[in-house]
Amino acid sequence: MKEVVLTIAVPCYNEEEVFEQSYYQLKNVLTSLISEGLVSSKSQLLFIDDGSKDSTWDKIESATHFDKLVSGIKLSRNFGHQRALLAGLEEAVQFSDCVISIDADLQDDTSVIREFVLKYLSGYEIVYGVRSKRETDTFFKRSTAQGFYRLMGKMGLSLVYNHADYRLLSKRALTEMLQFKESNLFLRGVVPLLGFKSTSVYYERKAREAGESKYPIAKMLAFALDGITSFSVKPIRFITLIGFLSSIISIIAGGYVLVQKFLGDTESGWASVMISLWLIGGLLLMSIGLIGEYIGKIYEEVKHRPRYIIEDNLCRNKQANPVKSKVHI
Known part of the structure; x- marks a missing residue:
């Protein structure tokens, strides 16, 4: 049986306070999966630095030097969460059988990653991480989020309720998704359009371990407007x-x-x-x-401007030497 190469893609923006906790927690999950024989020893953690202004990239670069399970990509500036995640997905699809995306703030329960992999091994191409409840959110955030999902449903777009960007995509699903070439790529809306065999894994979202949220009200509203106008007239x-x-x-x-x-x-x-x-x-x-x-x-x-520009590429499975200023359209 062919060994499954898994990549866990982690977008980071000014996450110096939480990076070490995120790294150790995800590494423990990955090494456990490798020791069980569920994934290959060629699997890796891929951290994508979205133009951080703190020491996030320094920490990522340091981790790549002493840990063969860690790779890193540095974008030339802050392109936004969705484009940073896209950069990681486009890089990982070249050497992975499946990719799991997760934010660096550790609010998503990393213990269910094993269940993601088991679902993939049983034949699912897409596995959604879905919050079972929103008790850690404020009343405003909870009510506006629920309103957004209802509104998107009325607009004709079927989003997975209470799902953000915590998901597993098979190589085939990811390859097809990357054919969507629009600049404003709303991944939560695109993935359900793929139509492959999918399922959900439910978990309780935790409070942020450290640092501040990168999605204040203004960004959340802009993100919601972007999603609505990207998929409906x-x-x-x-x-x-x-x-x-x-x-x-x-x-x-x-x-x-x-x-x-x-x-x-x-x-x-x-x-x-x-x-x-x-x-x-x-x-x-x-x-x-x-x-x-x-x-x-x-x-x-x-x-047709590039969606992001890679300044440094420290992906072990692709090449030994970093690549400078690589443009992706």
């Missing part, structure tokens, strides 16, 4: 519906004004005029902004 159609309803209301209001004029009662109220102006103005600005969001995505796509 329904917001544009919603604007059309609003315009249609506004036209009907305007016709009704116009008829009312004519009736009032014929009755001789044409005095208009200042408050109603101002409220109407503000309402229509707000709807127009919102509509223009939403349309602009779509146009902006088209603008980014047609330029």
Whole structure:
């Protein structure tokens, strides 16, 4: 039976406080899988530094020197979580039979990685890590996250509920996923589109071990908007519906004004005029902004700029020497 080469891809951004804990915890999981014979000794941990401003890359580089299970990639600047993860996936697919992605903050339960591998060995191409509950989240984050999943469902996109980017992808699934070449790649939406045999593993998410969250409210909102506009044109159609309803209301209001004029009662109220102006103005600005969001995505796509640039590549399974400034489109 062919040995399974597993890569655990870990995007990192300013994670110096938690890196050592993350490294030791993931290494223990990987060495345990190797000792059980579930994965090959060629398996590895792949840390992707997304342009960190602290000592994260220094720690990754140091780990690659004394531990043959560790590889690292350094991006030339901060490209964002999704693109950093994509960089790791594109690198790992070249020498791995399956890849597990997990964040460096240790909030995702690493003990279920063994179950991920067992599901893969039983024939599943995609294994989703799904949170069984969200008790560690604030009320605001929990309610907005649930609202986002419901909204995406109404937009026609079937996301895996309470799943982030903790998942296993087989080489075949990953190869097909990487054929999606859009610049704004929303991985949580793309993976369910692949259609391969999939399953879920449930776990309880823990509190962050150290450091600060890299997803404040502004980033979460931007991420949600990116996901919605990347997979659905329904917001544009919603604007059309609003315009249609506004036209009907305007016709009704116009008829009312004519009736009032014929009755001789044409005095208009200042408050109603101002409220109407503000309402229509707000709807127009919102509509223009939403349309602009779509146009902006088209603008980014047609330029075909690289999604990320690799500054240093310390992947052992690929090459012995680092590669400088490698561009990926």
